[in-house]
Amino acid sequence: MADASTYKRPFTLGIEGGGTRTTALLADSQGREIRRGTFGPGNVRLLDDLGLAGLMRGIAKGFPKPDAIGLGMAGARSERIQHRVRASVARVWKGVPCAVTNDLEVALGAVKGAAVLVSSGTGSCCFGKTAEGREARMGGWGHVLGDKGSGFEIGLRGLKAVVFYFDRDGEWSRLGERLLAATGCNEPDDLVDWVAAADKHAVAALAMEVFAARGERDRMARDILKGAAASLSKDAADCARKLARKGGAVEFILAGGVLLKQAGFAREVGAAIRGRWPHAKVGKMKRDGVWGAVDLARGLAREAVGEWECGVEGVGEIYLPPTEKSNLRSENLDKLPLAAAVELMLSEEARAGKAVQAEAHKIARVAGWVARAFKDGGRLFYVGAGTSGRLGVLDASECPPTFRAEPGQVQGIIAGGPRALTSAMEGAEDDAPAGAAVVQFRGVSKKDVVVGIAASGRTPFVWGALEAAARRGARTVLICFDPNVKRREGVPSLVIAPATGPEVLTGSTRLKAGTATKLILNCITTLAFARIGKVAGNRMIDLDPKNEKLRDRAVRMVSELSGASTAKAKSALVRESWVVRRALRRLGLSG
Numbered sequence: 111m112a113d114a115s116t117y118k119r120p121f122t123l124g125i126e127g128g129g130t131r132t133t134a135l136l137a138d139s140q141g142r143e144i145r146r147g148t149f150g151p152g153n154v155r156l157l158d159d160l161g162l163a164g165l166m167r168g169i170a171k172g173f174p175k176p177d178a179i180g181l182g183m184a185g186a187r188s189e190r191i192q193h194r195v196r197a198s199v200a201r202v203w204k205g206v207p208c209a210v211t212n213d214l215e216v217a218l219g220a221v222k223g224a225a226v227l228v229s230s231g232t233g234s235c236c237f238g239k240t241a242e243g244r245e246a247r248m249g250g251w252g253h254v255l256g257d258k259g260s261g262f263e264i265g266l267r268g269l270k271a272v273v274f275y276f277d278r279d280g281e282w283s284r285l286g287e288r289l290l291a292a293t294g295c296n297e298p299d300d301l302v303d304w305v306a307a308a309d310k311h312a313v314a315a316l317a318m319e320v321f322a323a324r325g326e327r328d329r330m331a332r333d334i335l336k337g338a339a340a341s342l343s344k345d346a347a348d349c350a351r352k353l354a355r356k357g358g359a360v361e362f363i364l365a366g367g368v369l370l371k372q373a374g375f376a377r378e379v380g381a382a383i384r385g386r387w388p389h390a391k392v393g394k395m396k397r398d399g400v401w402g403a404v405d406l407a408r409g410l411a412r413e414a415v416g417e418w419e420c421g422v423e424g425v426g427e428i429y430l431p432p433t434e435k436s437n438l439r440s441e442n443l444d445k446l447p448l449a450a451a452v453e454l455m456l457s458e459e460a461r462a463g464k465a466v467q468a469e470a471h472k473i474a475r476v477a478g479w480v481a482r483a484f485k486d487g488g489r490l491f492y493v494g495a496g497t498s499g500r501l502g503v504l505d506a507s508e509c510p511p512t513f514r515a516e517p518g519q520v521q522g523i524i525a526g527g528p529r530a531l532t533s534a535m536e537g538a539e540d541d542a543p544a545g546a547a548v549v550q551f552r553g554v555s556k557k558d559v560v561v562g563i564a565a566s567g568r569t570p571f572v573w574g575a576l577e578a579a580a581r582r583g584a585r586t587v588l589i590c591f592d593p594n595v596k597r598r599e600g601v602p603s604l605v606i607a608p609a610t611g612p613e614v615l616t617g618s619t620r621l622k623a624g625t626a627t628k629l630i631l632n633c634i635t636t637l638a639f640a641r642i643g644k645v646a647g648n649r650m651i652d653l654d655p656k657n658e659k660l661r662d663r664a665v666r667m668v669s670e671l672s673g674a675s676t677a678k679a680k681s682a683l684v685r686e687s688w689v690v691r692r693a694l695r696r697l698g699l700s701g
Contacts, residue, residue, distance in 0.1 A: 117139075117142060119138065121136055121174060131149065145172070147173070153183070154194065177206065179206055181406075182211055211406065214229065218402070222241055224359065226350050228383070230365075238360075259338040260368065264334060268316055272289055273301065286298070289316060320334055343382030364376050364393070431591075431594075432611055433565045433592065433623055434612075439454060461622065465626060469607070479587075484519065491520075491522075491561065491575075492520075494572060495525035496534075497624050499563070500524060510654060523552070540571070542570035546574040547578075556584060565623040585603050587603060587606065591626065649671065652691055654688075661688065665680045
């Protein structure tokens with residue numbers, strides 16, 4: 111190991127995180143390798159924040175401080191996850207700029223034409239791109255949903271095959287003997303407990319036994335590997351088809367532990383690819399993928415550090431939205447007597463209601479849009495991050511019991527997905543492409559209304575969703591608390607922006623902004639459902655009474671509206687499966 115002082119700065123650190131191991135490499139300005147190290151698994155989807163921080167600290171201990179860092183991490187395909195990685199790097203290497211992408215991107219590196227990386231290790235994936243920057247992918251869904259042709263699938267298929275043929279033929283195969291020895295099991299029945307406790311790495315390690323068994327002319331092993339090669343070649347060709355016409359010039363690069371260590375299997379995969387893609391150029395990856403991460407860091411070293419440290423829209427701008435400003439009335443909040451602090455907070459909350467009242471005509475307009483959407487078979491979507499997203503999910507979840515809303519009629523979407531309902535998901539709100547993707551995958555159409563909720567009015571996830579929804583013809587609405595927010599090229603259709611002002615606790619939009627959001631959402635869904643016949647007078651005549659309290663309420667409602675006795679009202683409800691409107695019709699009212 112050479113002394114780092116003999117090399118020329120800037121030093122660039124490349125980190126490639128895979129499902130089995132993480133490789134780090136420090137290079138100097140001349141591209142010379144200074145130091146290299148191997149660490150634990152680096153799939154960020156399988157690492158919590160503590161695990162990710164531990165991995166980064168372990169790498170930092172083994173290297174001089176770099177001037178820039180490039181990371182290609184398995185699972186880091188979305189901006190939300192990349193933000194997690196950047197945040198972890200920032201805590202360990204303070205002030206050092208970093209760029210983050212996925213491990214396939216750095217492994218493939220720069221390409222001159224169209225190229226497809228065919229990777230089979232513990233997991234598997236095909237990733238392609240062109241010199242112009244177009245990208246394509248097949249696979250990479252993990253060992254439960256995908257990983258065709260991977261070490262994990264080969265090992266698992268080996269286990270399944272030996273027990274199947276044992277059941278059918280009553281004979282334990284040579285492959286079975288190998289798998290028992292590799293797992294430490296004494297007999298086939300023990301495999302049930304072993305596989306239930308094994309992680310994907312342990313199952314993937316069994317692939318070497320399948321390869322060894324094929325070398326001994328085991329028919330089961332031969333068929334398993336033939337199928338794995340066919341799966342990889344098909345995904346590779348399908349990936350290439352997204353980038354070029356069939357038969358066009360595409361380079362296929364084989365990568366990953368399985369393909370790089372099993373030469374015979376690599377040849378089989380290469381032959382299968384050529385069978386699917388005439389004149390394909392197939393070869394193995396010539397350099398470690400970690401050098402792609404070094405290249406990423408080298409590009410950073412030429413940029414201004416501040417540009418790469420930002421990573422979040424709006425950082426460094428002079429303008430602050432009202433929700434981020436300090437409230438002069440609460441500057442001594444920490445020293446106020448509790449009674450005075452409560453009075454201050456409640457008086458500020460009352461301002462939220464008045465601010466919402468000033469936007470009443472806009473709220474009414476949106477409620478009308480939603481009612482018409484419901485009548486036409488459309489849906490209402492709320493999209494938000496953090497508190498805003500949780501309030502949207504809350505309102506959506508209360509519509510089925512309150513109004514017997516159809517499944518999916520009102521949907522709440524929160525940046526970061528279900529985990530974000532109970533845990534903070536760093537970076538999820540900054541991922542505009544993820545907002546656009548969720549609109550696509552929910553099938554938003556011109557029949558629907560999409561309401562974005564962003565207290566500051568600037569959340570990229572929300573804007574990504576609104577812009578994508580507008581392109582699909584949906585009505586779009588932004589609820590925010592900055593009256594200065596402007597529409598962007600006609601998006602959204604309408605902005606509702608109550609002037610609630612700075613929060614009592616600076617930036618804590620779960621307070622006034624949260625209260626105002628709840629008021630607005632209450633109005634939208636309550637009035638929209640009232641307009642489509644779910645309310646009579648001020649009664650919920652289509653509630654879904656699934657507990658004793660709601661059944662008692664339903665009985666009282668039917669009795670009061672129809673004039674029938676409590677007993678007759680309950681009898682009508684029982685006969686109509688506790689559907690209030692049908693019970694009212696049975697009693698002679700047009701509910």
